[in-house]
Amino acid sequence: MTDILKPRDHKDVETAVQAARAGARSLEIIGRGTKRTLGRPAQYDLTLDMSALAGVTLYEPQELVLTAMAGTPRADIEALVAANKQELAFEPMDYGALLGWPESRGTVGGMLAANLSGPRRIKAGAARDHFLGVTAVSGHAETFKSGGRVVKNVTGYDLCKLLAGSWGTLAAMTEVTIKVMPRAETEGTALIVGLDDAAAVKAMATAMGSPLDVSAAAHLPPVVTARASTALPARSAVTALRIEGVEPSVVHRMRSLRAMLKPYGVMAALGNKDSRALWRAVRDVEPFAARGPAGERHVWRISTAPTEGAALSRHIARHADAEIFLDWAGGLVWVALAPDALAGAALVRRAIVTSGGHAALVRAPAAARAAIAGVLSQDTALAELSLRVKESFDPAGILGPGRMWAGM
Amino acid sequence: MNDAHVRPVERAIRALTRAFGNRVVTAPAVRAQHANTTTWLPNEPPDAVVYAQSTADVQAIVRICAAERVPVIAFGAGTSLEGHVNAPRGGICIDLKDLNRVLAVHAEDLDCVVEPGVTRKALNEYLRDQGVFFPIDPGADASIGGMTATRASGTNAVRYGTMKDNVLALKAVLANGEIIKTAQRARKSAAGYDLTRLFVGSEGTLGVITEITLRLAGIPEAIAAGTCAFPTVGAACDAAIMTIQSGIPVARIELLDALQVRASNAYSKLSLPEQPMLFLEFHGSSAGVAEQSAQFAEIAREFGGGAFEWAVAAEDRSRLWQARHDAYWAALGLRPGAKSLATDVCVPISRLAECVTATQRDVAECRLVAPIVGHVGDGNFHLSLLIDMNDSDEIARADGLLERLVKRAIAMEGTCTGEHGVGQGKMKYLAAEHGAPALAAMEAIKRALDPQGIMNPGKIVPQDG
Numbered sequence: 001m002t003d004i005l006k007p008r009d010h011k012d013v014e015t016a017v018q019a020a021r022a023g024a025r026s027l028e029i030i031g032r033g034t035k036r037t038l039g040r041p042a043q044y045d046l047t048l049d050m051s052a053l054a055g056v057t058l059y060e061p062q063e064l065v066l067t068a069m070a071g072t073p074r075a076d077i078e079a080l081v082a083a084n085k086q087e088l089a090f091e092p093m094d095y096g097a098l099l100g101w102p103e104s105r106g107t108v109g110g111m112l113a114a115n116l117s118g119p120r121r122i123k124a125g126a127a128r129d130h131f132l133g134v135t136a137v138s139g140h141a142e143t144f145k146s147g148g149r150v151v152k153n154v155t156g157y158d159l160c161k162l163l164a165g166s167w168g169t170l171a172a173m174t175e176v177t178i179k180v181m182p183r184a185e186t187e188g189t190a191l192i193v194g195l196d197d198a199a200a201v202k203a204m205a206t207a208m209g210s211p212l213d214v215s216a217a218a219h220l221p222p223v224v225t226a227r228a229s230t231a232l233p234a235r236s237a238v239t240a241l242r243i244e245g246v247e248p249s250v251v252h253r254m255r256s257l258r259a260m261l262k263p264y265g266v267m268a269a270l271g272n273k274d275s276r277a278l279w280r281a282v283r284d285v286e287p288f289a290a291r292g293p294a295g296e297r298h299v300w301r302i303s304t305a306p307t308e309g310a311a312l313s314r315h316i317a318r319h320a321d322a323e324i325f326l327d328w329a330g331g332l333v334w335v336a337l338a339p340d341a342l343a344g345a346a347l348v349r350r351a352i353v354t355s356g357g358h359a360a361l362v363r364a365p366a367a368a369r370a371a372i373a374g375v376l377s378q379d380t381a382l383a384e385l386s387l388r389v390k391e392s393f394d395p396a397g398i399l400g401p402g403r404m405w406a407g408m
Numbered sequence: 409m410n411d412a413h414v415r416p417v418e419r420a421i422r423a424l425t426r427a428f429g430n431r432v433v434t435a436p437a438v439r440a441q442h443a444n445t446t447t448w449l450p451n452e453p454p455d456a457v458v459y460a461q462s463t464a465d466v467q468a469i470v471r472i473c474a475a476e477r478v479p480v481i482a483f484g485a486g487t488s489l490e491g492h493v494n495a496p497r498g499g500i501c502i503d504l505k506d507l508n509r510v511l512a513v514h515a516e517d518l519d520c521v522v523e524p525g526v527t528r529k530a531l532n533e534y535l536r537d538q539g540v541f542f543p544i545d546p547g548a549d550a551s552i553g554g555m556t557a558t559r560a561s562g563t564n565a566v567r568y569g570t571m572k573d574n575v576l577a578l579k580a581v582l583a584n585g586e587i588i589k590t591a592q593r594a595r596k597s598a599a600g601y602d603l604t605r606l607f608v609g610s611e612g613t614l615g616v617i618t619e620i621t622l623r624l625a626g627i628p629e630a631i632a633a634g635t636c637a638f639p640t641v642g643a644a645c646d647a648a649i650m651t652i653q654s655g656i657p658v659a660r661i662e663l664l665d666a667l668q669v670r671a672s673n674a675y676s677k678l679s680l681p682e683q684p685m686l687f688l689e690f691h692g693s694s695a696g697v698a699e700q701s702a703q704f705a706e707i708a709r710e711f712g713g714g715a716f717e718w719a720v721a722a723e724d725r726s727r728l729w730q731a732r733h734d735a736y737w738a739a740l741g742l743r744p745g746a747k748s749l750a751t752d753v754c755v756p757i758s759r760l761a762e763c764v765t766a767t768q769r770d771v772a773e774c775r776l777v778a779p780i781v782g783h784v785g786d787g788n789f790h791l792s793l794l795i796d797m798n799d800s801d802e803i804a805r806a807d808g809l810l811e812r813l814v815k816r817a818i819a820m821e822g823t824c825t826g827e828h829g830v831g832q833g834k835m836k837y838l839a840a841e842h843g844a845p846a847l848a849a850m851e852a853i854k855r856a857l858d859p860q861g862i863m864n865p866g867k868i869v870p871q872d873g
Contacts, residue, residue, distance in 0.1 A: 060756075060758065061653075062649070062653060062758055063756050063757060063758050064652070064653070064757075065756070125569075125573060128602065128605070129569075129572075129573055138845075138849060142845050142848070143845060144842075144843070144845035144846040144848070144849050145842065145843055145845070145846055146842060146846045146849070148821055148822070148823060148841075149756050149821050149822075150754045150755060150756060150786070150787055150788075150821075150822050150823050150826065151754075151786050151787070152561060152565065152570060152754045152783075152786045152787075152788050152823075152826035152827060153754065153823045153825075153826060154558065154559045154609055154823075154825050154826065154827060154828065154829045154830070155823055155824060155825055155829075155830055155834070155837075155838055155841055155842065156609075156830055156838060156842070156847075156850050156868050156869065157606060157609070157610060157850045157853055157854075157868070158559075158572065158605055158606070158608070158609055159846065159849060159850070161572070161602045161605035161606065162601055162602060162605070162606060164602065165601070165602060166601055170601075181655070182653060182654065182655030183655075184655070202516075205516040205517070208518065208626070209515065209516065209518060209539060209540065209626040210626060210629075211626055211627070211628040211629035211630070211691070211692055211693050211696075212692075212693055212696075213657065213692060213696070245657075245696075246699070246703075248695075248699060249695065249696050249699050252693065252695035252696065252699075253693055253695070253696060256693055256695075305514065305517045305519070306516070306517050307514070307516050307517050331517075358591075379588075379589075381586055381587070381588045382588055382589075382590070382600065382603065383600075384586075385582070385588055385603060385857070386600050386601050386603065388856040388857055389601050389603070389606070389853060389856065389857075390601075391856060392849070392852035392853045392855070392856040393849065393852070404600065405600075
């Protein structure tokens, strides 16, 4: 039986880690536990539930920064900044639909620990790139602060960047400072209908290399189009490109974009409302939602160089019953495979060996996730280096052991 | 001769000479030149300089140094400002200028792979016909390796970010001679810690970077640049803040105080009014650029700014930005014979005007000459203190001013350096800025990756022995 600890402040967290350290007990750090079923399943002696460390401690809209306790619900933060016409520019995805949770339940700490991002990643980066400062408790049970409130800082190793995406294996974050950005006044999406993957990747590369500031580029094959948005032409492949900004600029740039992409085929467009809905669906991988037609499938998230996206999808689709769509101009490949974990893992591995890239199994039963552990192991020199980083933060190995890699 | 009586560094130099012949240089002038950067810190030369030509060379050099526990200092273009390439404990300097190949350009994926000795200007020259460019532009024509190691930025940071946002992957030789590649060309590394970003800004203290994958940007269809004069530094800063807050995607927004304008007028043959000045540039489609500049003009008017003076022709535009990049040399021209102590701090943008104004007052009270330029979109500004190095009283006054500047920035929740890095010059401020536990965390990382402490010792984190 796992004991649950629910700290109320920095000091409680320090005490909890101290106790875990003294008793050599392993510690799982959670916000509201919405991403527990992602990645490697593992067993822990204690759960450190950070959800009581909640509340925005500083928000200066003028300064474009926000500081919050790590357990603050993400939804609260998003609502607060939206009221000031601002947003989290990295467009963090919500795993709710994909994993079958209610939506909007995650915390800001979880968002950073998982380094979430969304379709705008190709322009604005991921959570990590907007993570300015942190207070955290390391595996030494010591509270440290790193970074601060300014966007440029070159004073030593960038510890925020290490903690982002570390899944609670280096330190327990208690308070975080993130950058917020003005939200675009409006947006539109240009659509090209009927392209195959290869042509779509070419069109998206053209758009991304253009001076039109395209902020998202995705390609949806016929099987997923209708699931993403009813505003899209049904039963056709759709390549979608988003433009954001002030109204007149969006109008101009949409016109230029459509002119530029005309040679690729039939064009259509979505206005502000439909555009927002479409990108939210793409962001949250709604076509593969747990309660949708692909709900039983195992879902893989593969990142590669954008121009490899089409070849990688083709490779997988040729050898398996797969539903696939592309985000990040082809650099992010979402794959829903008929459930046969080991066969799927072998196939995915072959595909990334050929195309280059990284893969993560994001939805599958625990047994399947455990079974594929090690199939996608990283190169040994990097693993060794990562282990040394891990040990420098957590020499006793009490924070989330086994969460990211077996035996670590 | 019995090897046991020879100093370790001598043994290392012998081994290196056996391996690399005349690519190992011990001439005093060359050694001094490899420690001599644009800084006022005293020159501390390495014992020898080795010219590497490949990652394998770097690996062999590091292995020889590791076996003798001799310091290894990586050297790119030597344009750092805080003594990053000084060798306070002697050792071997690895000159990387011959690792200067562009290994691949993937224009469609907007990335490229380069060796560390490629300079930013050489890279852009190489990319010129491919519809893409590399936007990070520190003042000097720095090497990409050095820019990666110091997490450099430049005037384009508002729109394009800094090196931390534009390095996708890198190859490095670690202290034990092992070679690692941190990521594939994919935009995101799925599993594992962000080792790429750990090396970006590590100032050569964790390993020697031998290959860098960079993100590139598409060349804008239209570029509009120009200048706008303001009655006060505060008004210029306020206009800049409002521009950023309004979400206008300005590419460059640079402050020059009246003194720097005078210096740049003289050095770069400009004829700007000697007033606080913003230099701006907008990138995008023709319509987008026209709209952005119109929006800015409106904001400038609101804060008492003058008319936006366009630099339309490409050569006028380059002259303007070359003048901005030459600010360091222009400042030196204000006081021939003086040394420049170029320093930078970064504060939350809402405190920028206050910090700049207080600093100007401090400079005047200390009877010093120090023009100011700033990347105001980021709250980052530079001060060039022009010091007569024969005047000990003046040096003391400069020291005091520098310390107060850093304290002022930290008190405003800013940082002691937003661009130049720690090197030797700013180590003493790290504890004040980060606190002991964060410094301890950095030291732990340093010990874990470089247990012998041979990688660029005496920079960023204090080490024993």
